[in-house]
Amino acid sequence: MDLFIHQVLAGLATGGIYACMALAIVMIYQAIHHLNFAQGEMAMFSTFIAWQLIEWGVPYWGAFFLTIVVSFIGGVVIERTVFKPLHNAPILAHIVAFIALFAIFNSVAGFIWDFTIKSFPTPFGQESLFGSGLMGAHDAGMIGVTLVLLVLLFLFFRNTRVGLSMRAAASNPDSARLVGVRVGWMIALGWGMAAAIGAVAGMMIAPVVFLEPNMMLAILIYGFAGAVVGGLTSPGGAVIGGFAVGIIENLAGTFIPVVGSELKLAIALALIVTVLMFKPTGLFGARIVTRV
């Protein structure tokens, strides 16, 4: 039983990472209705910017917020330059554009900052909580940041005019345009926000997995798993999904003998497929009804 609780705690800690990433994925899905395969690389790039700022002597929180601003602008610029011309292109072209972005970010980051592993500072300290050594102060801080982000997003979408416009642009672009919402800019704003949230996720994750251009690959897949399990239309669901993936991955790795550490990733993927089989819209996703 002790082992079980420890594993659940450790799962919560890693789940925090996935939840963060899943949140960023769901955000961009809300805005553009595509899964951004380059999301992880964008987050990685933002984290490198933060690292560079800290290297240049900027204090942590200064670098933190500066990076968020830079990432937001970067996200908007990417949407305006790369994806706006593709607006009417088929979904296949979009996916290829994501793959192209993925290759570009990965390669440029490796070119500027090379592929050696770098450590990234944490603002929360490294001592462990509960004396167990499983849940560190940073893990707790990361979970806290994720939850704060979630609340802020919830308030933004529910209580602000821009949030309402964004929801309108996503759910019915034509009608939104008729009532004066600038749909194109709302999509760009969605990209900016997703990039900013990705940056936060990257900066929270980097102290755990270390900073290098390929750090986000596995995390992105777990993030997808979390987002899909929770439902791509529900930010809250994505966070819960992220935690669930972290816990299940840990428990399966410990208690199912064949799985061990090699097959952990496959577990996350099996989870995606199983959930999709029984609830194609995820556990908390809204069912989409289309008119024929």
Add this chain to the structure above:
Amino acid sequence: MTIDRTIASDDAANTPVAGSATKARMVGGIPVAWQRTAFFIAVVIAIALPFLVKNFTIFQLTTVMIYAIAILGLNLLTGYNGQFSLGHSTFIAIGAYTTAILMEFAGLSFYGTLPIAATICFAFGFLFGLPALRLESIYLALATFALAVATPQVLKLSPFEHWTGGVQGLLVFKPEAPFGLPLNSDQWMYFVTLAIGLGLAVCAVNLVNSRSGRAIKAIRDNPIAARAMGINISLYKTTTFGISAAYAGIAGSLSAVVVQFVAPDSFTFVLAIGLFVGLVVGGVGSITGALFGGLFLVFVPNIAEEVSKGLAGAVYGVILLLVIYLMPAGAVGLIRTAAMKLATRRR
């Protein structure tokens, strides 16, 4: 099987221009004579090439054709049936491992393993097509992507190590040219691949233009209307998945012999994404597009590397973006538009 159908099988080209003013027979706005000529020139070049270039280039060209076969399979699934797959590397892996294991442990010749690999992949594809029925667009892309990511890990698993060779993989022997033909093994495998590729292309064209092919396309365009017309959607979708997987499996089987080696890390999701890129670059819903996709996959990374060693990935990405902007309908779309313009001008 007539040649004009081989080239003009593509979706948009299927409607003959009614009331054409000229005497020349047209398909899709392009004279059939042009298409025949293009096809014959292509075949002549394909047969002459292995006698003109270095062995390494022959190997590269064989790889192009192998990719083209896999992309063709993916195209049947994605381009014609509208089901996404970012997981075709799995079926390539199954095909490659089937061939390698049967040659190693059952002592079969390569040619004997080919139909077995295709059958096993068809079965796997058909079975994977069942859960895929419940998933739509992006969710299916994700589920298949999951499959692609899990494949190398499963291949490395210790319980299968005796058969798969674990991380090390298995060595495969390349067959020599039979009947004392004056060809080296690279040239022989080139022709084997060419023959199989052509055969599979003919099958694909016939399938797409048949009654079943129309059902497959109808499901892509409007599943509800297709069902109302009495098409068994589930059966067609799963069967298409199986056929598509069988194509990928044959490609995998060929690749095992040509590379003379199978290992888990040759079949990562990078391969699956590559096939997807090849599909879009070549032309979605086009049989000939697969060849251009294969060319892109083999040669563009090399070009990117030559432009800049450190930034090869970025150059590749930029080329990819340019391709999407400049050729939204893929290489075949571009060629078709150009040919149609020429044909109209001559009239």
